Amino acid sequence: MSDATPLNLNVKALFFDVFGTLVDWRGGVAREAEALLAPLGYRLDWPAFADAWRGEYQTGMEEVRSGRIAFAKLDLIHRRNLDRILPRFGLGGAPEAALGELNLAWRRLDAWPDVAAGLGALREAFLIAPVSNGNISLLVALARRNGFPFDAILGAEIACAYKPAPEVYLSAAAALDLPPSACLMVAAHSDDLAAAAACGLRTAHIARPLEFGPGGKGERAPEIQTDFVAADISDLARRLGATE
Numbered sequence: 003m004s005d006a007t008p009l010n011l012n013v014k015a016l017f018f019d020v021f022g023t024l025v026d027w028r029g030g031v032a033r034e035a036e037a038l039l040a041p042l043g044y045r046l047d048w049p050a051f052a053d054a055w056r057g058e059y060q061t062g063m064e065e066v067r068s069g070r071i072a073f074a075k076l077d078l079i080h081r082r083n084l085d086r087i088l089p090r091f092g093l094g095g096a097p098e099a100a101l102g103e104l105n106l107a108w109r110r111l112d113a114w115p116d117v118a119a120g121l122g123a124l125r126e127a128f129l130i131a132p133v134s135n136g137n138i139s140l141l142v143a144l145a146r147r148n149g150f151p152f153d154a155i156l157g158a159e160i161a162c163a164y165k166p167a168p169e170v171y172l173s174a175a176a177a178l179d180l181p182p183s184a185c186l187m188v189a190a191h192s193d194d195l196a197a198a199a200a201c202g203l204r205t206a207h208i209a210r211p212l213e214f215g216p217g218g219k220g221e222r223a224p225e226i227q228t229d230f231v232a233a234d235i236s237d238l239a240r241r242l243g244a245t246e
Contacts, residue, residue, distance in 0.1 A: 011186070011204050011229065013242075015178050016124055017133035017156065017171075019189035021111075022213040022220070024121075024132075024235070025144060028052045030111035038104050039096065046091050049215060054090060058083035063135065063164040073162040075137035081105045108136070109143035114210070118149045120235030123245040125151050133157045133174045133187065135164050154178070166197030175203070188238065192225035199226070206230035206238055
């Protein structure tokens with residue numbers, strides 16, 4: 003961590019990773035899967051199902067990054083990934099209506115407890131926006147569900163590319179007419195922050211040790227040098243001088 007401050011960094015906008023950083027994807031997907039599939043008679047290890055679905059995340063996006071398929075919204079990538087894991091959980095015969103609704107579980111995730119208040123405080127001093135691999139409609143749904151006061155929805159869909167492609171970070175800065183150095187990428191994942199830093203953005207790490215459940219592999223500290231390290235979004239707001 004550096005001893006930089008918002009003043010000497012000249013930060014104007016904060017960009018947020020969403021899945022894992024702002025919202026609890028594991029708990030939300032497990033909850034939604036159980037609510038939709040248990041009434042149909044399925045009995046699964048619901049957190050393991052969430053882990054397996056999320057485990058296909060990078061594989062699905064790599065098909066786009068590599069050029070094997072054209073850019074597709076994350077909703078479609080999620081559905082392809084869901085279809086990949088259905089046989090592992092004995093869900094090959096699940097009704098299409100249930101699977102279609104289950105694919106929208108990613109729009110119904112809950113924020114970590116610190117997020118809404120922290121974002122509200124940060125918005126008093128900075129422009130704030132997600133820079134996520136999520137598509138715009140998905141991110142709007144999450145924002146409305148959780149009270150995220152975003153100024154814009156940025157990320158993969160406006161870049162037609164998936165992180166960590168440089169164009170995702172650079173197109174977000176350009177959309178706000180800012181140089182990359184005036185933008186601070188906030189994430190719970192060091193690889194995301196490393197990619198942002200390589201594009202000239204400033205970086206802030208958020209600890210999310212419970213992202214993968216109790217005793218999981220969520221990052222407690224960054225694995226790279228960052229401009230800020232914070233325990234959560236509210237702590238980041240304090241460190242950036244947005245709240246006392």
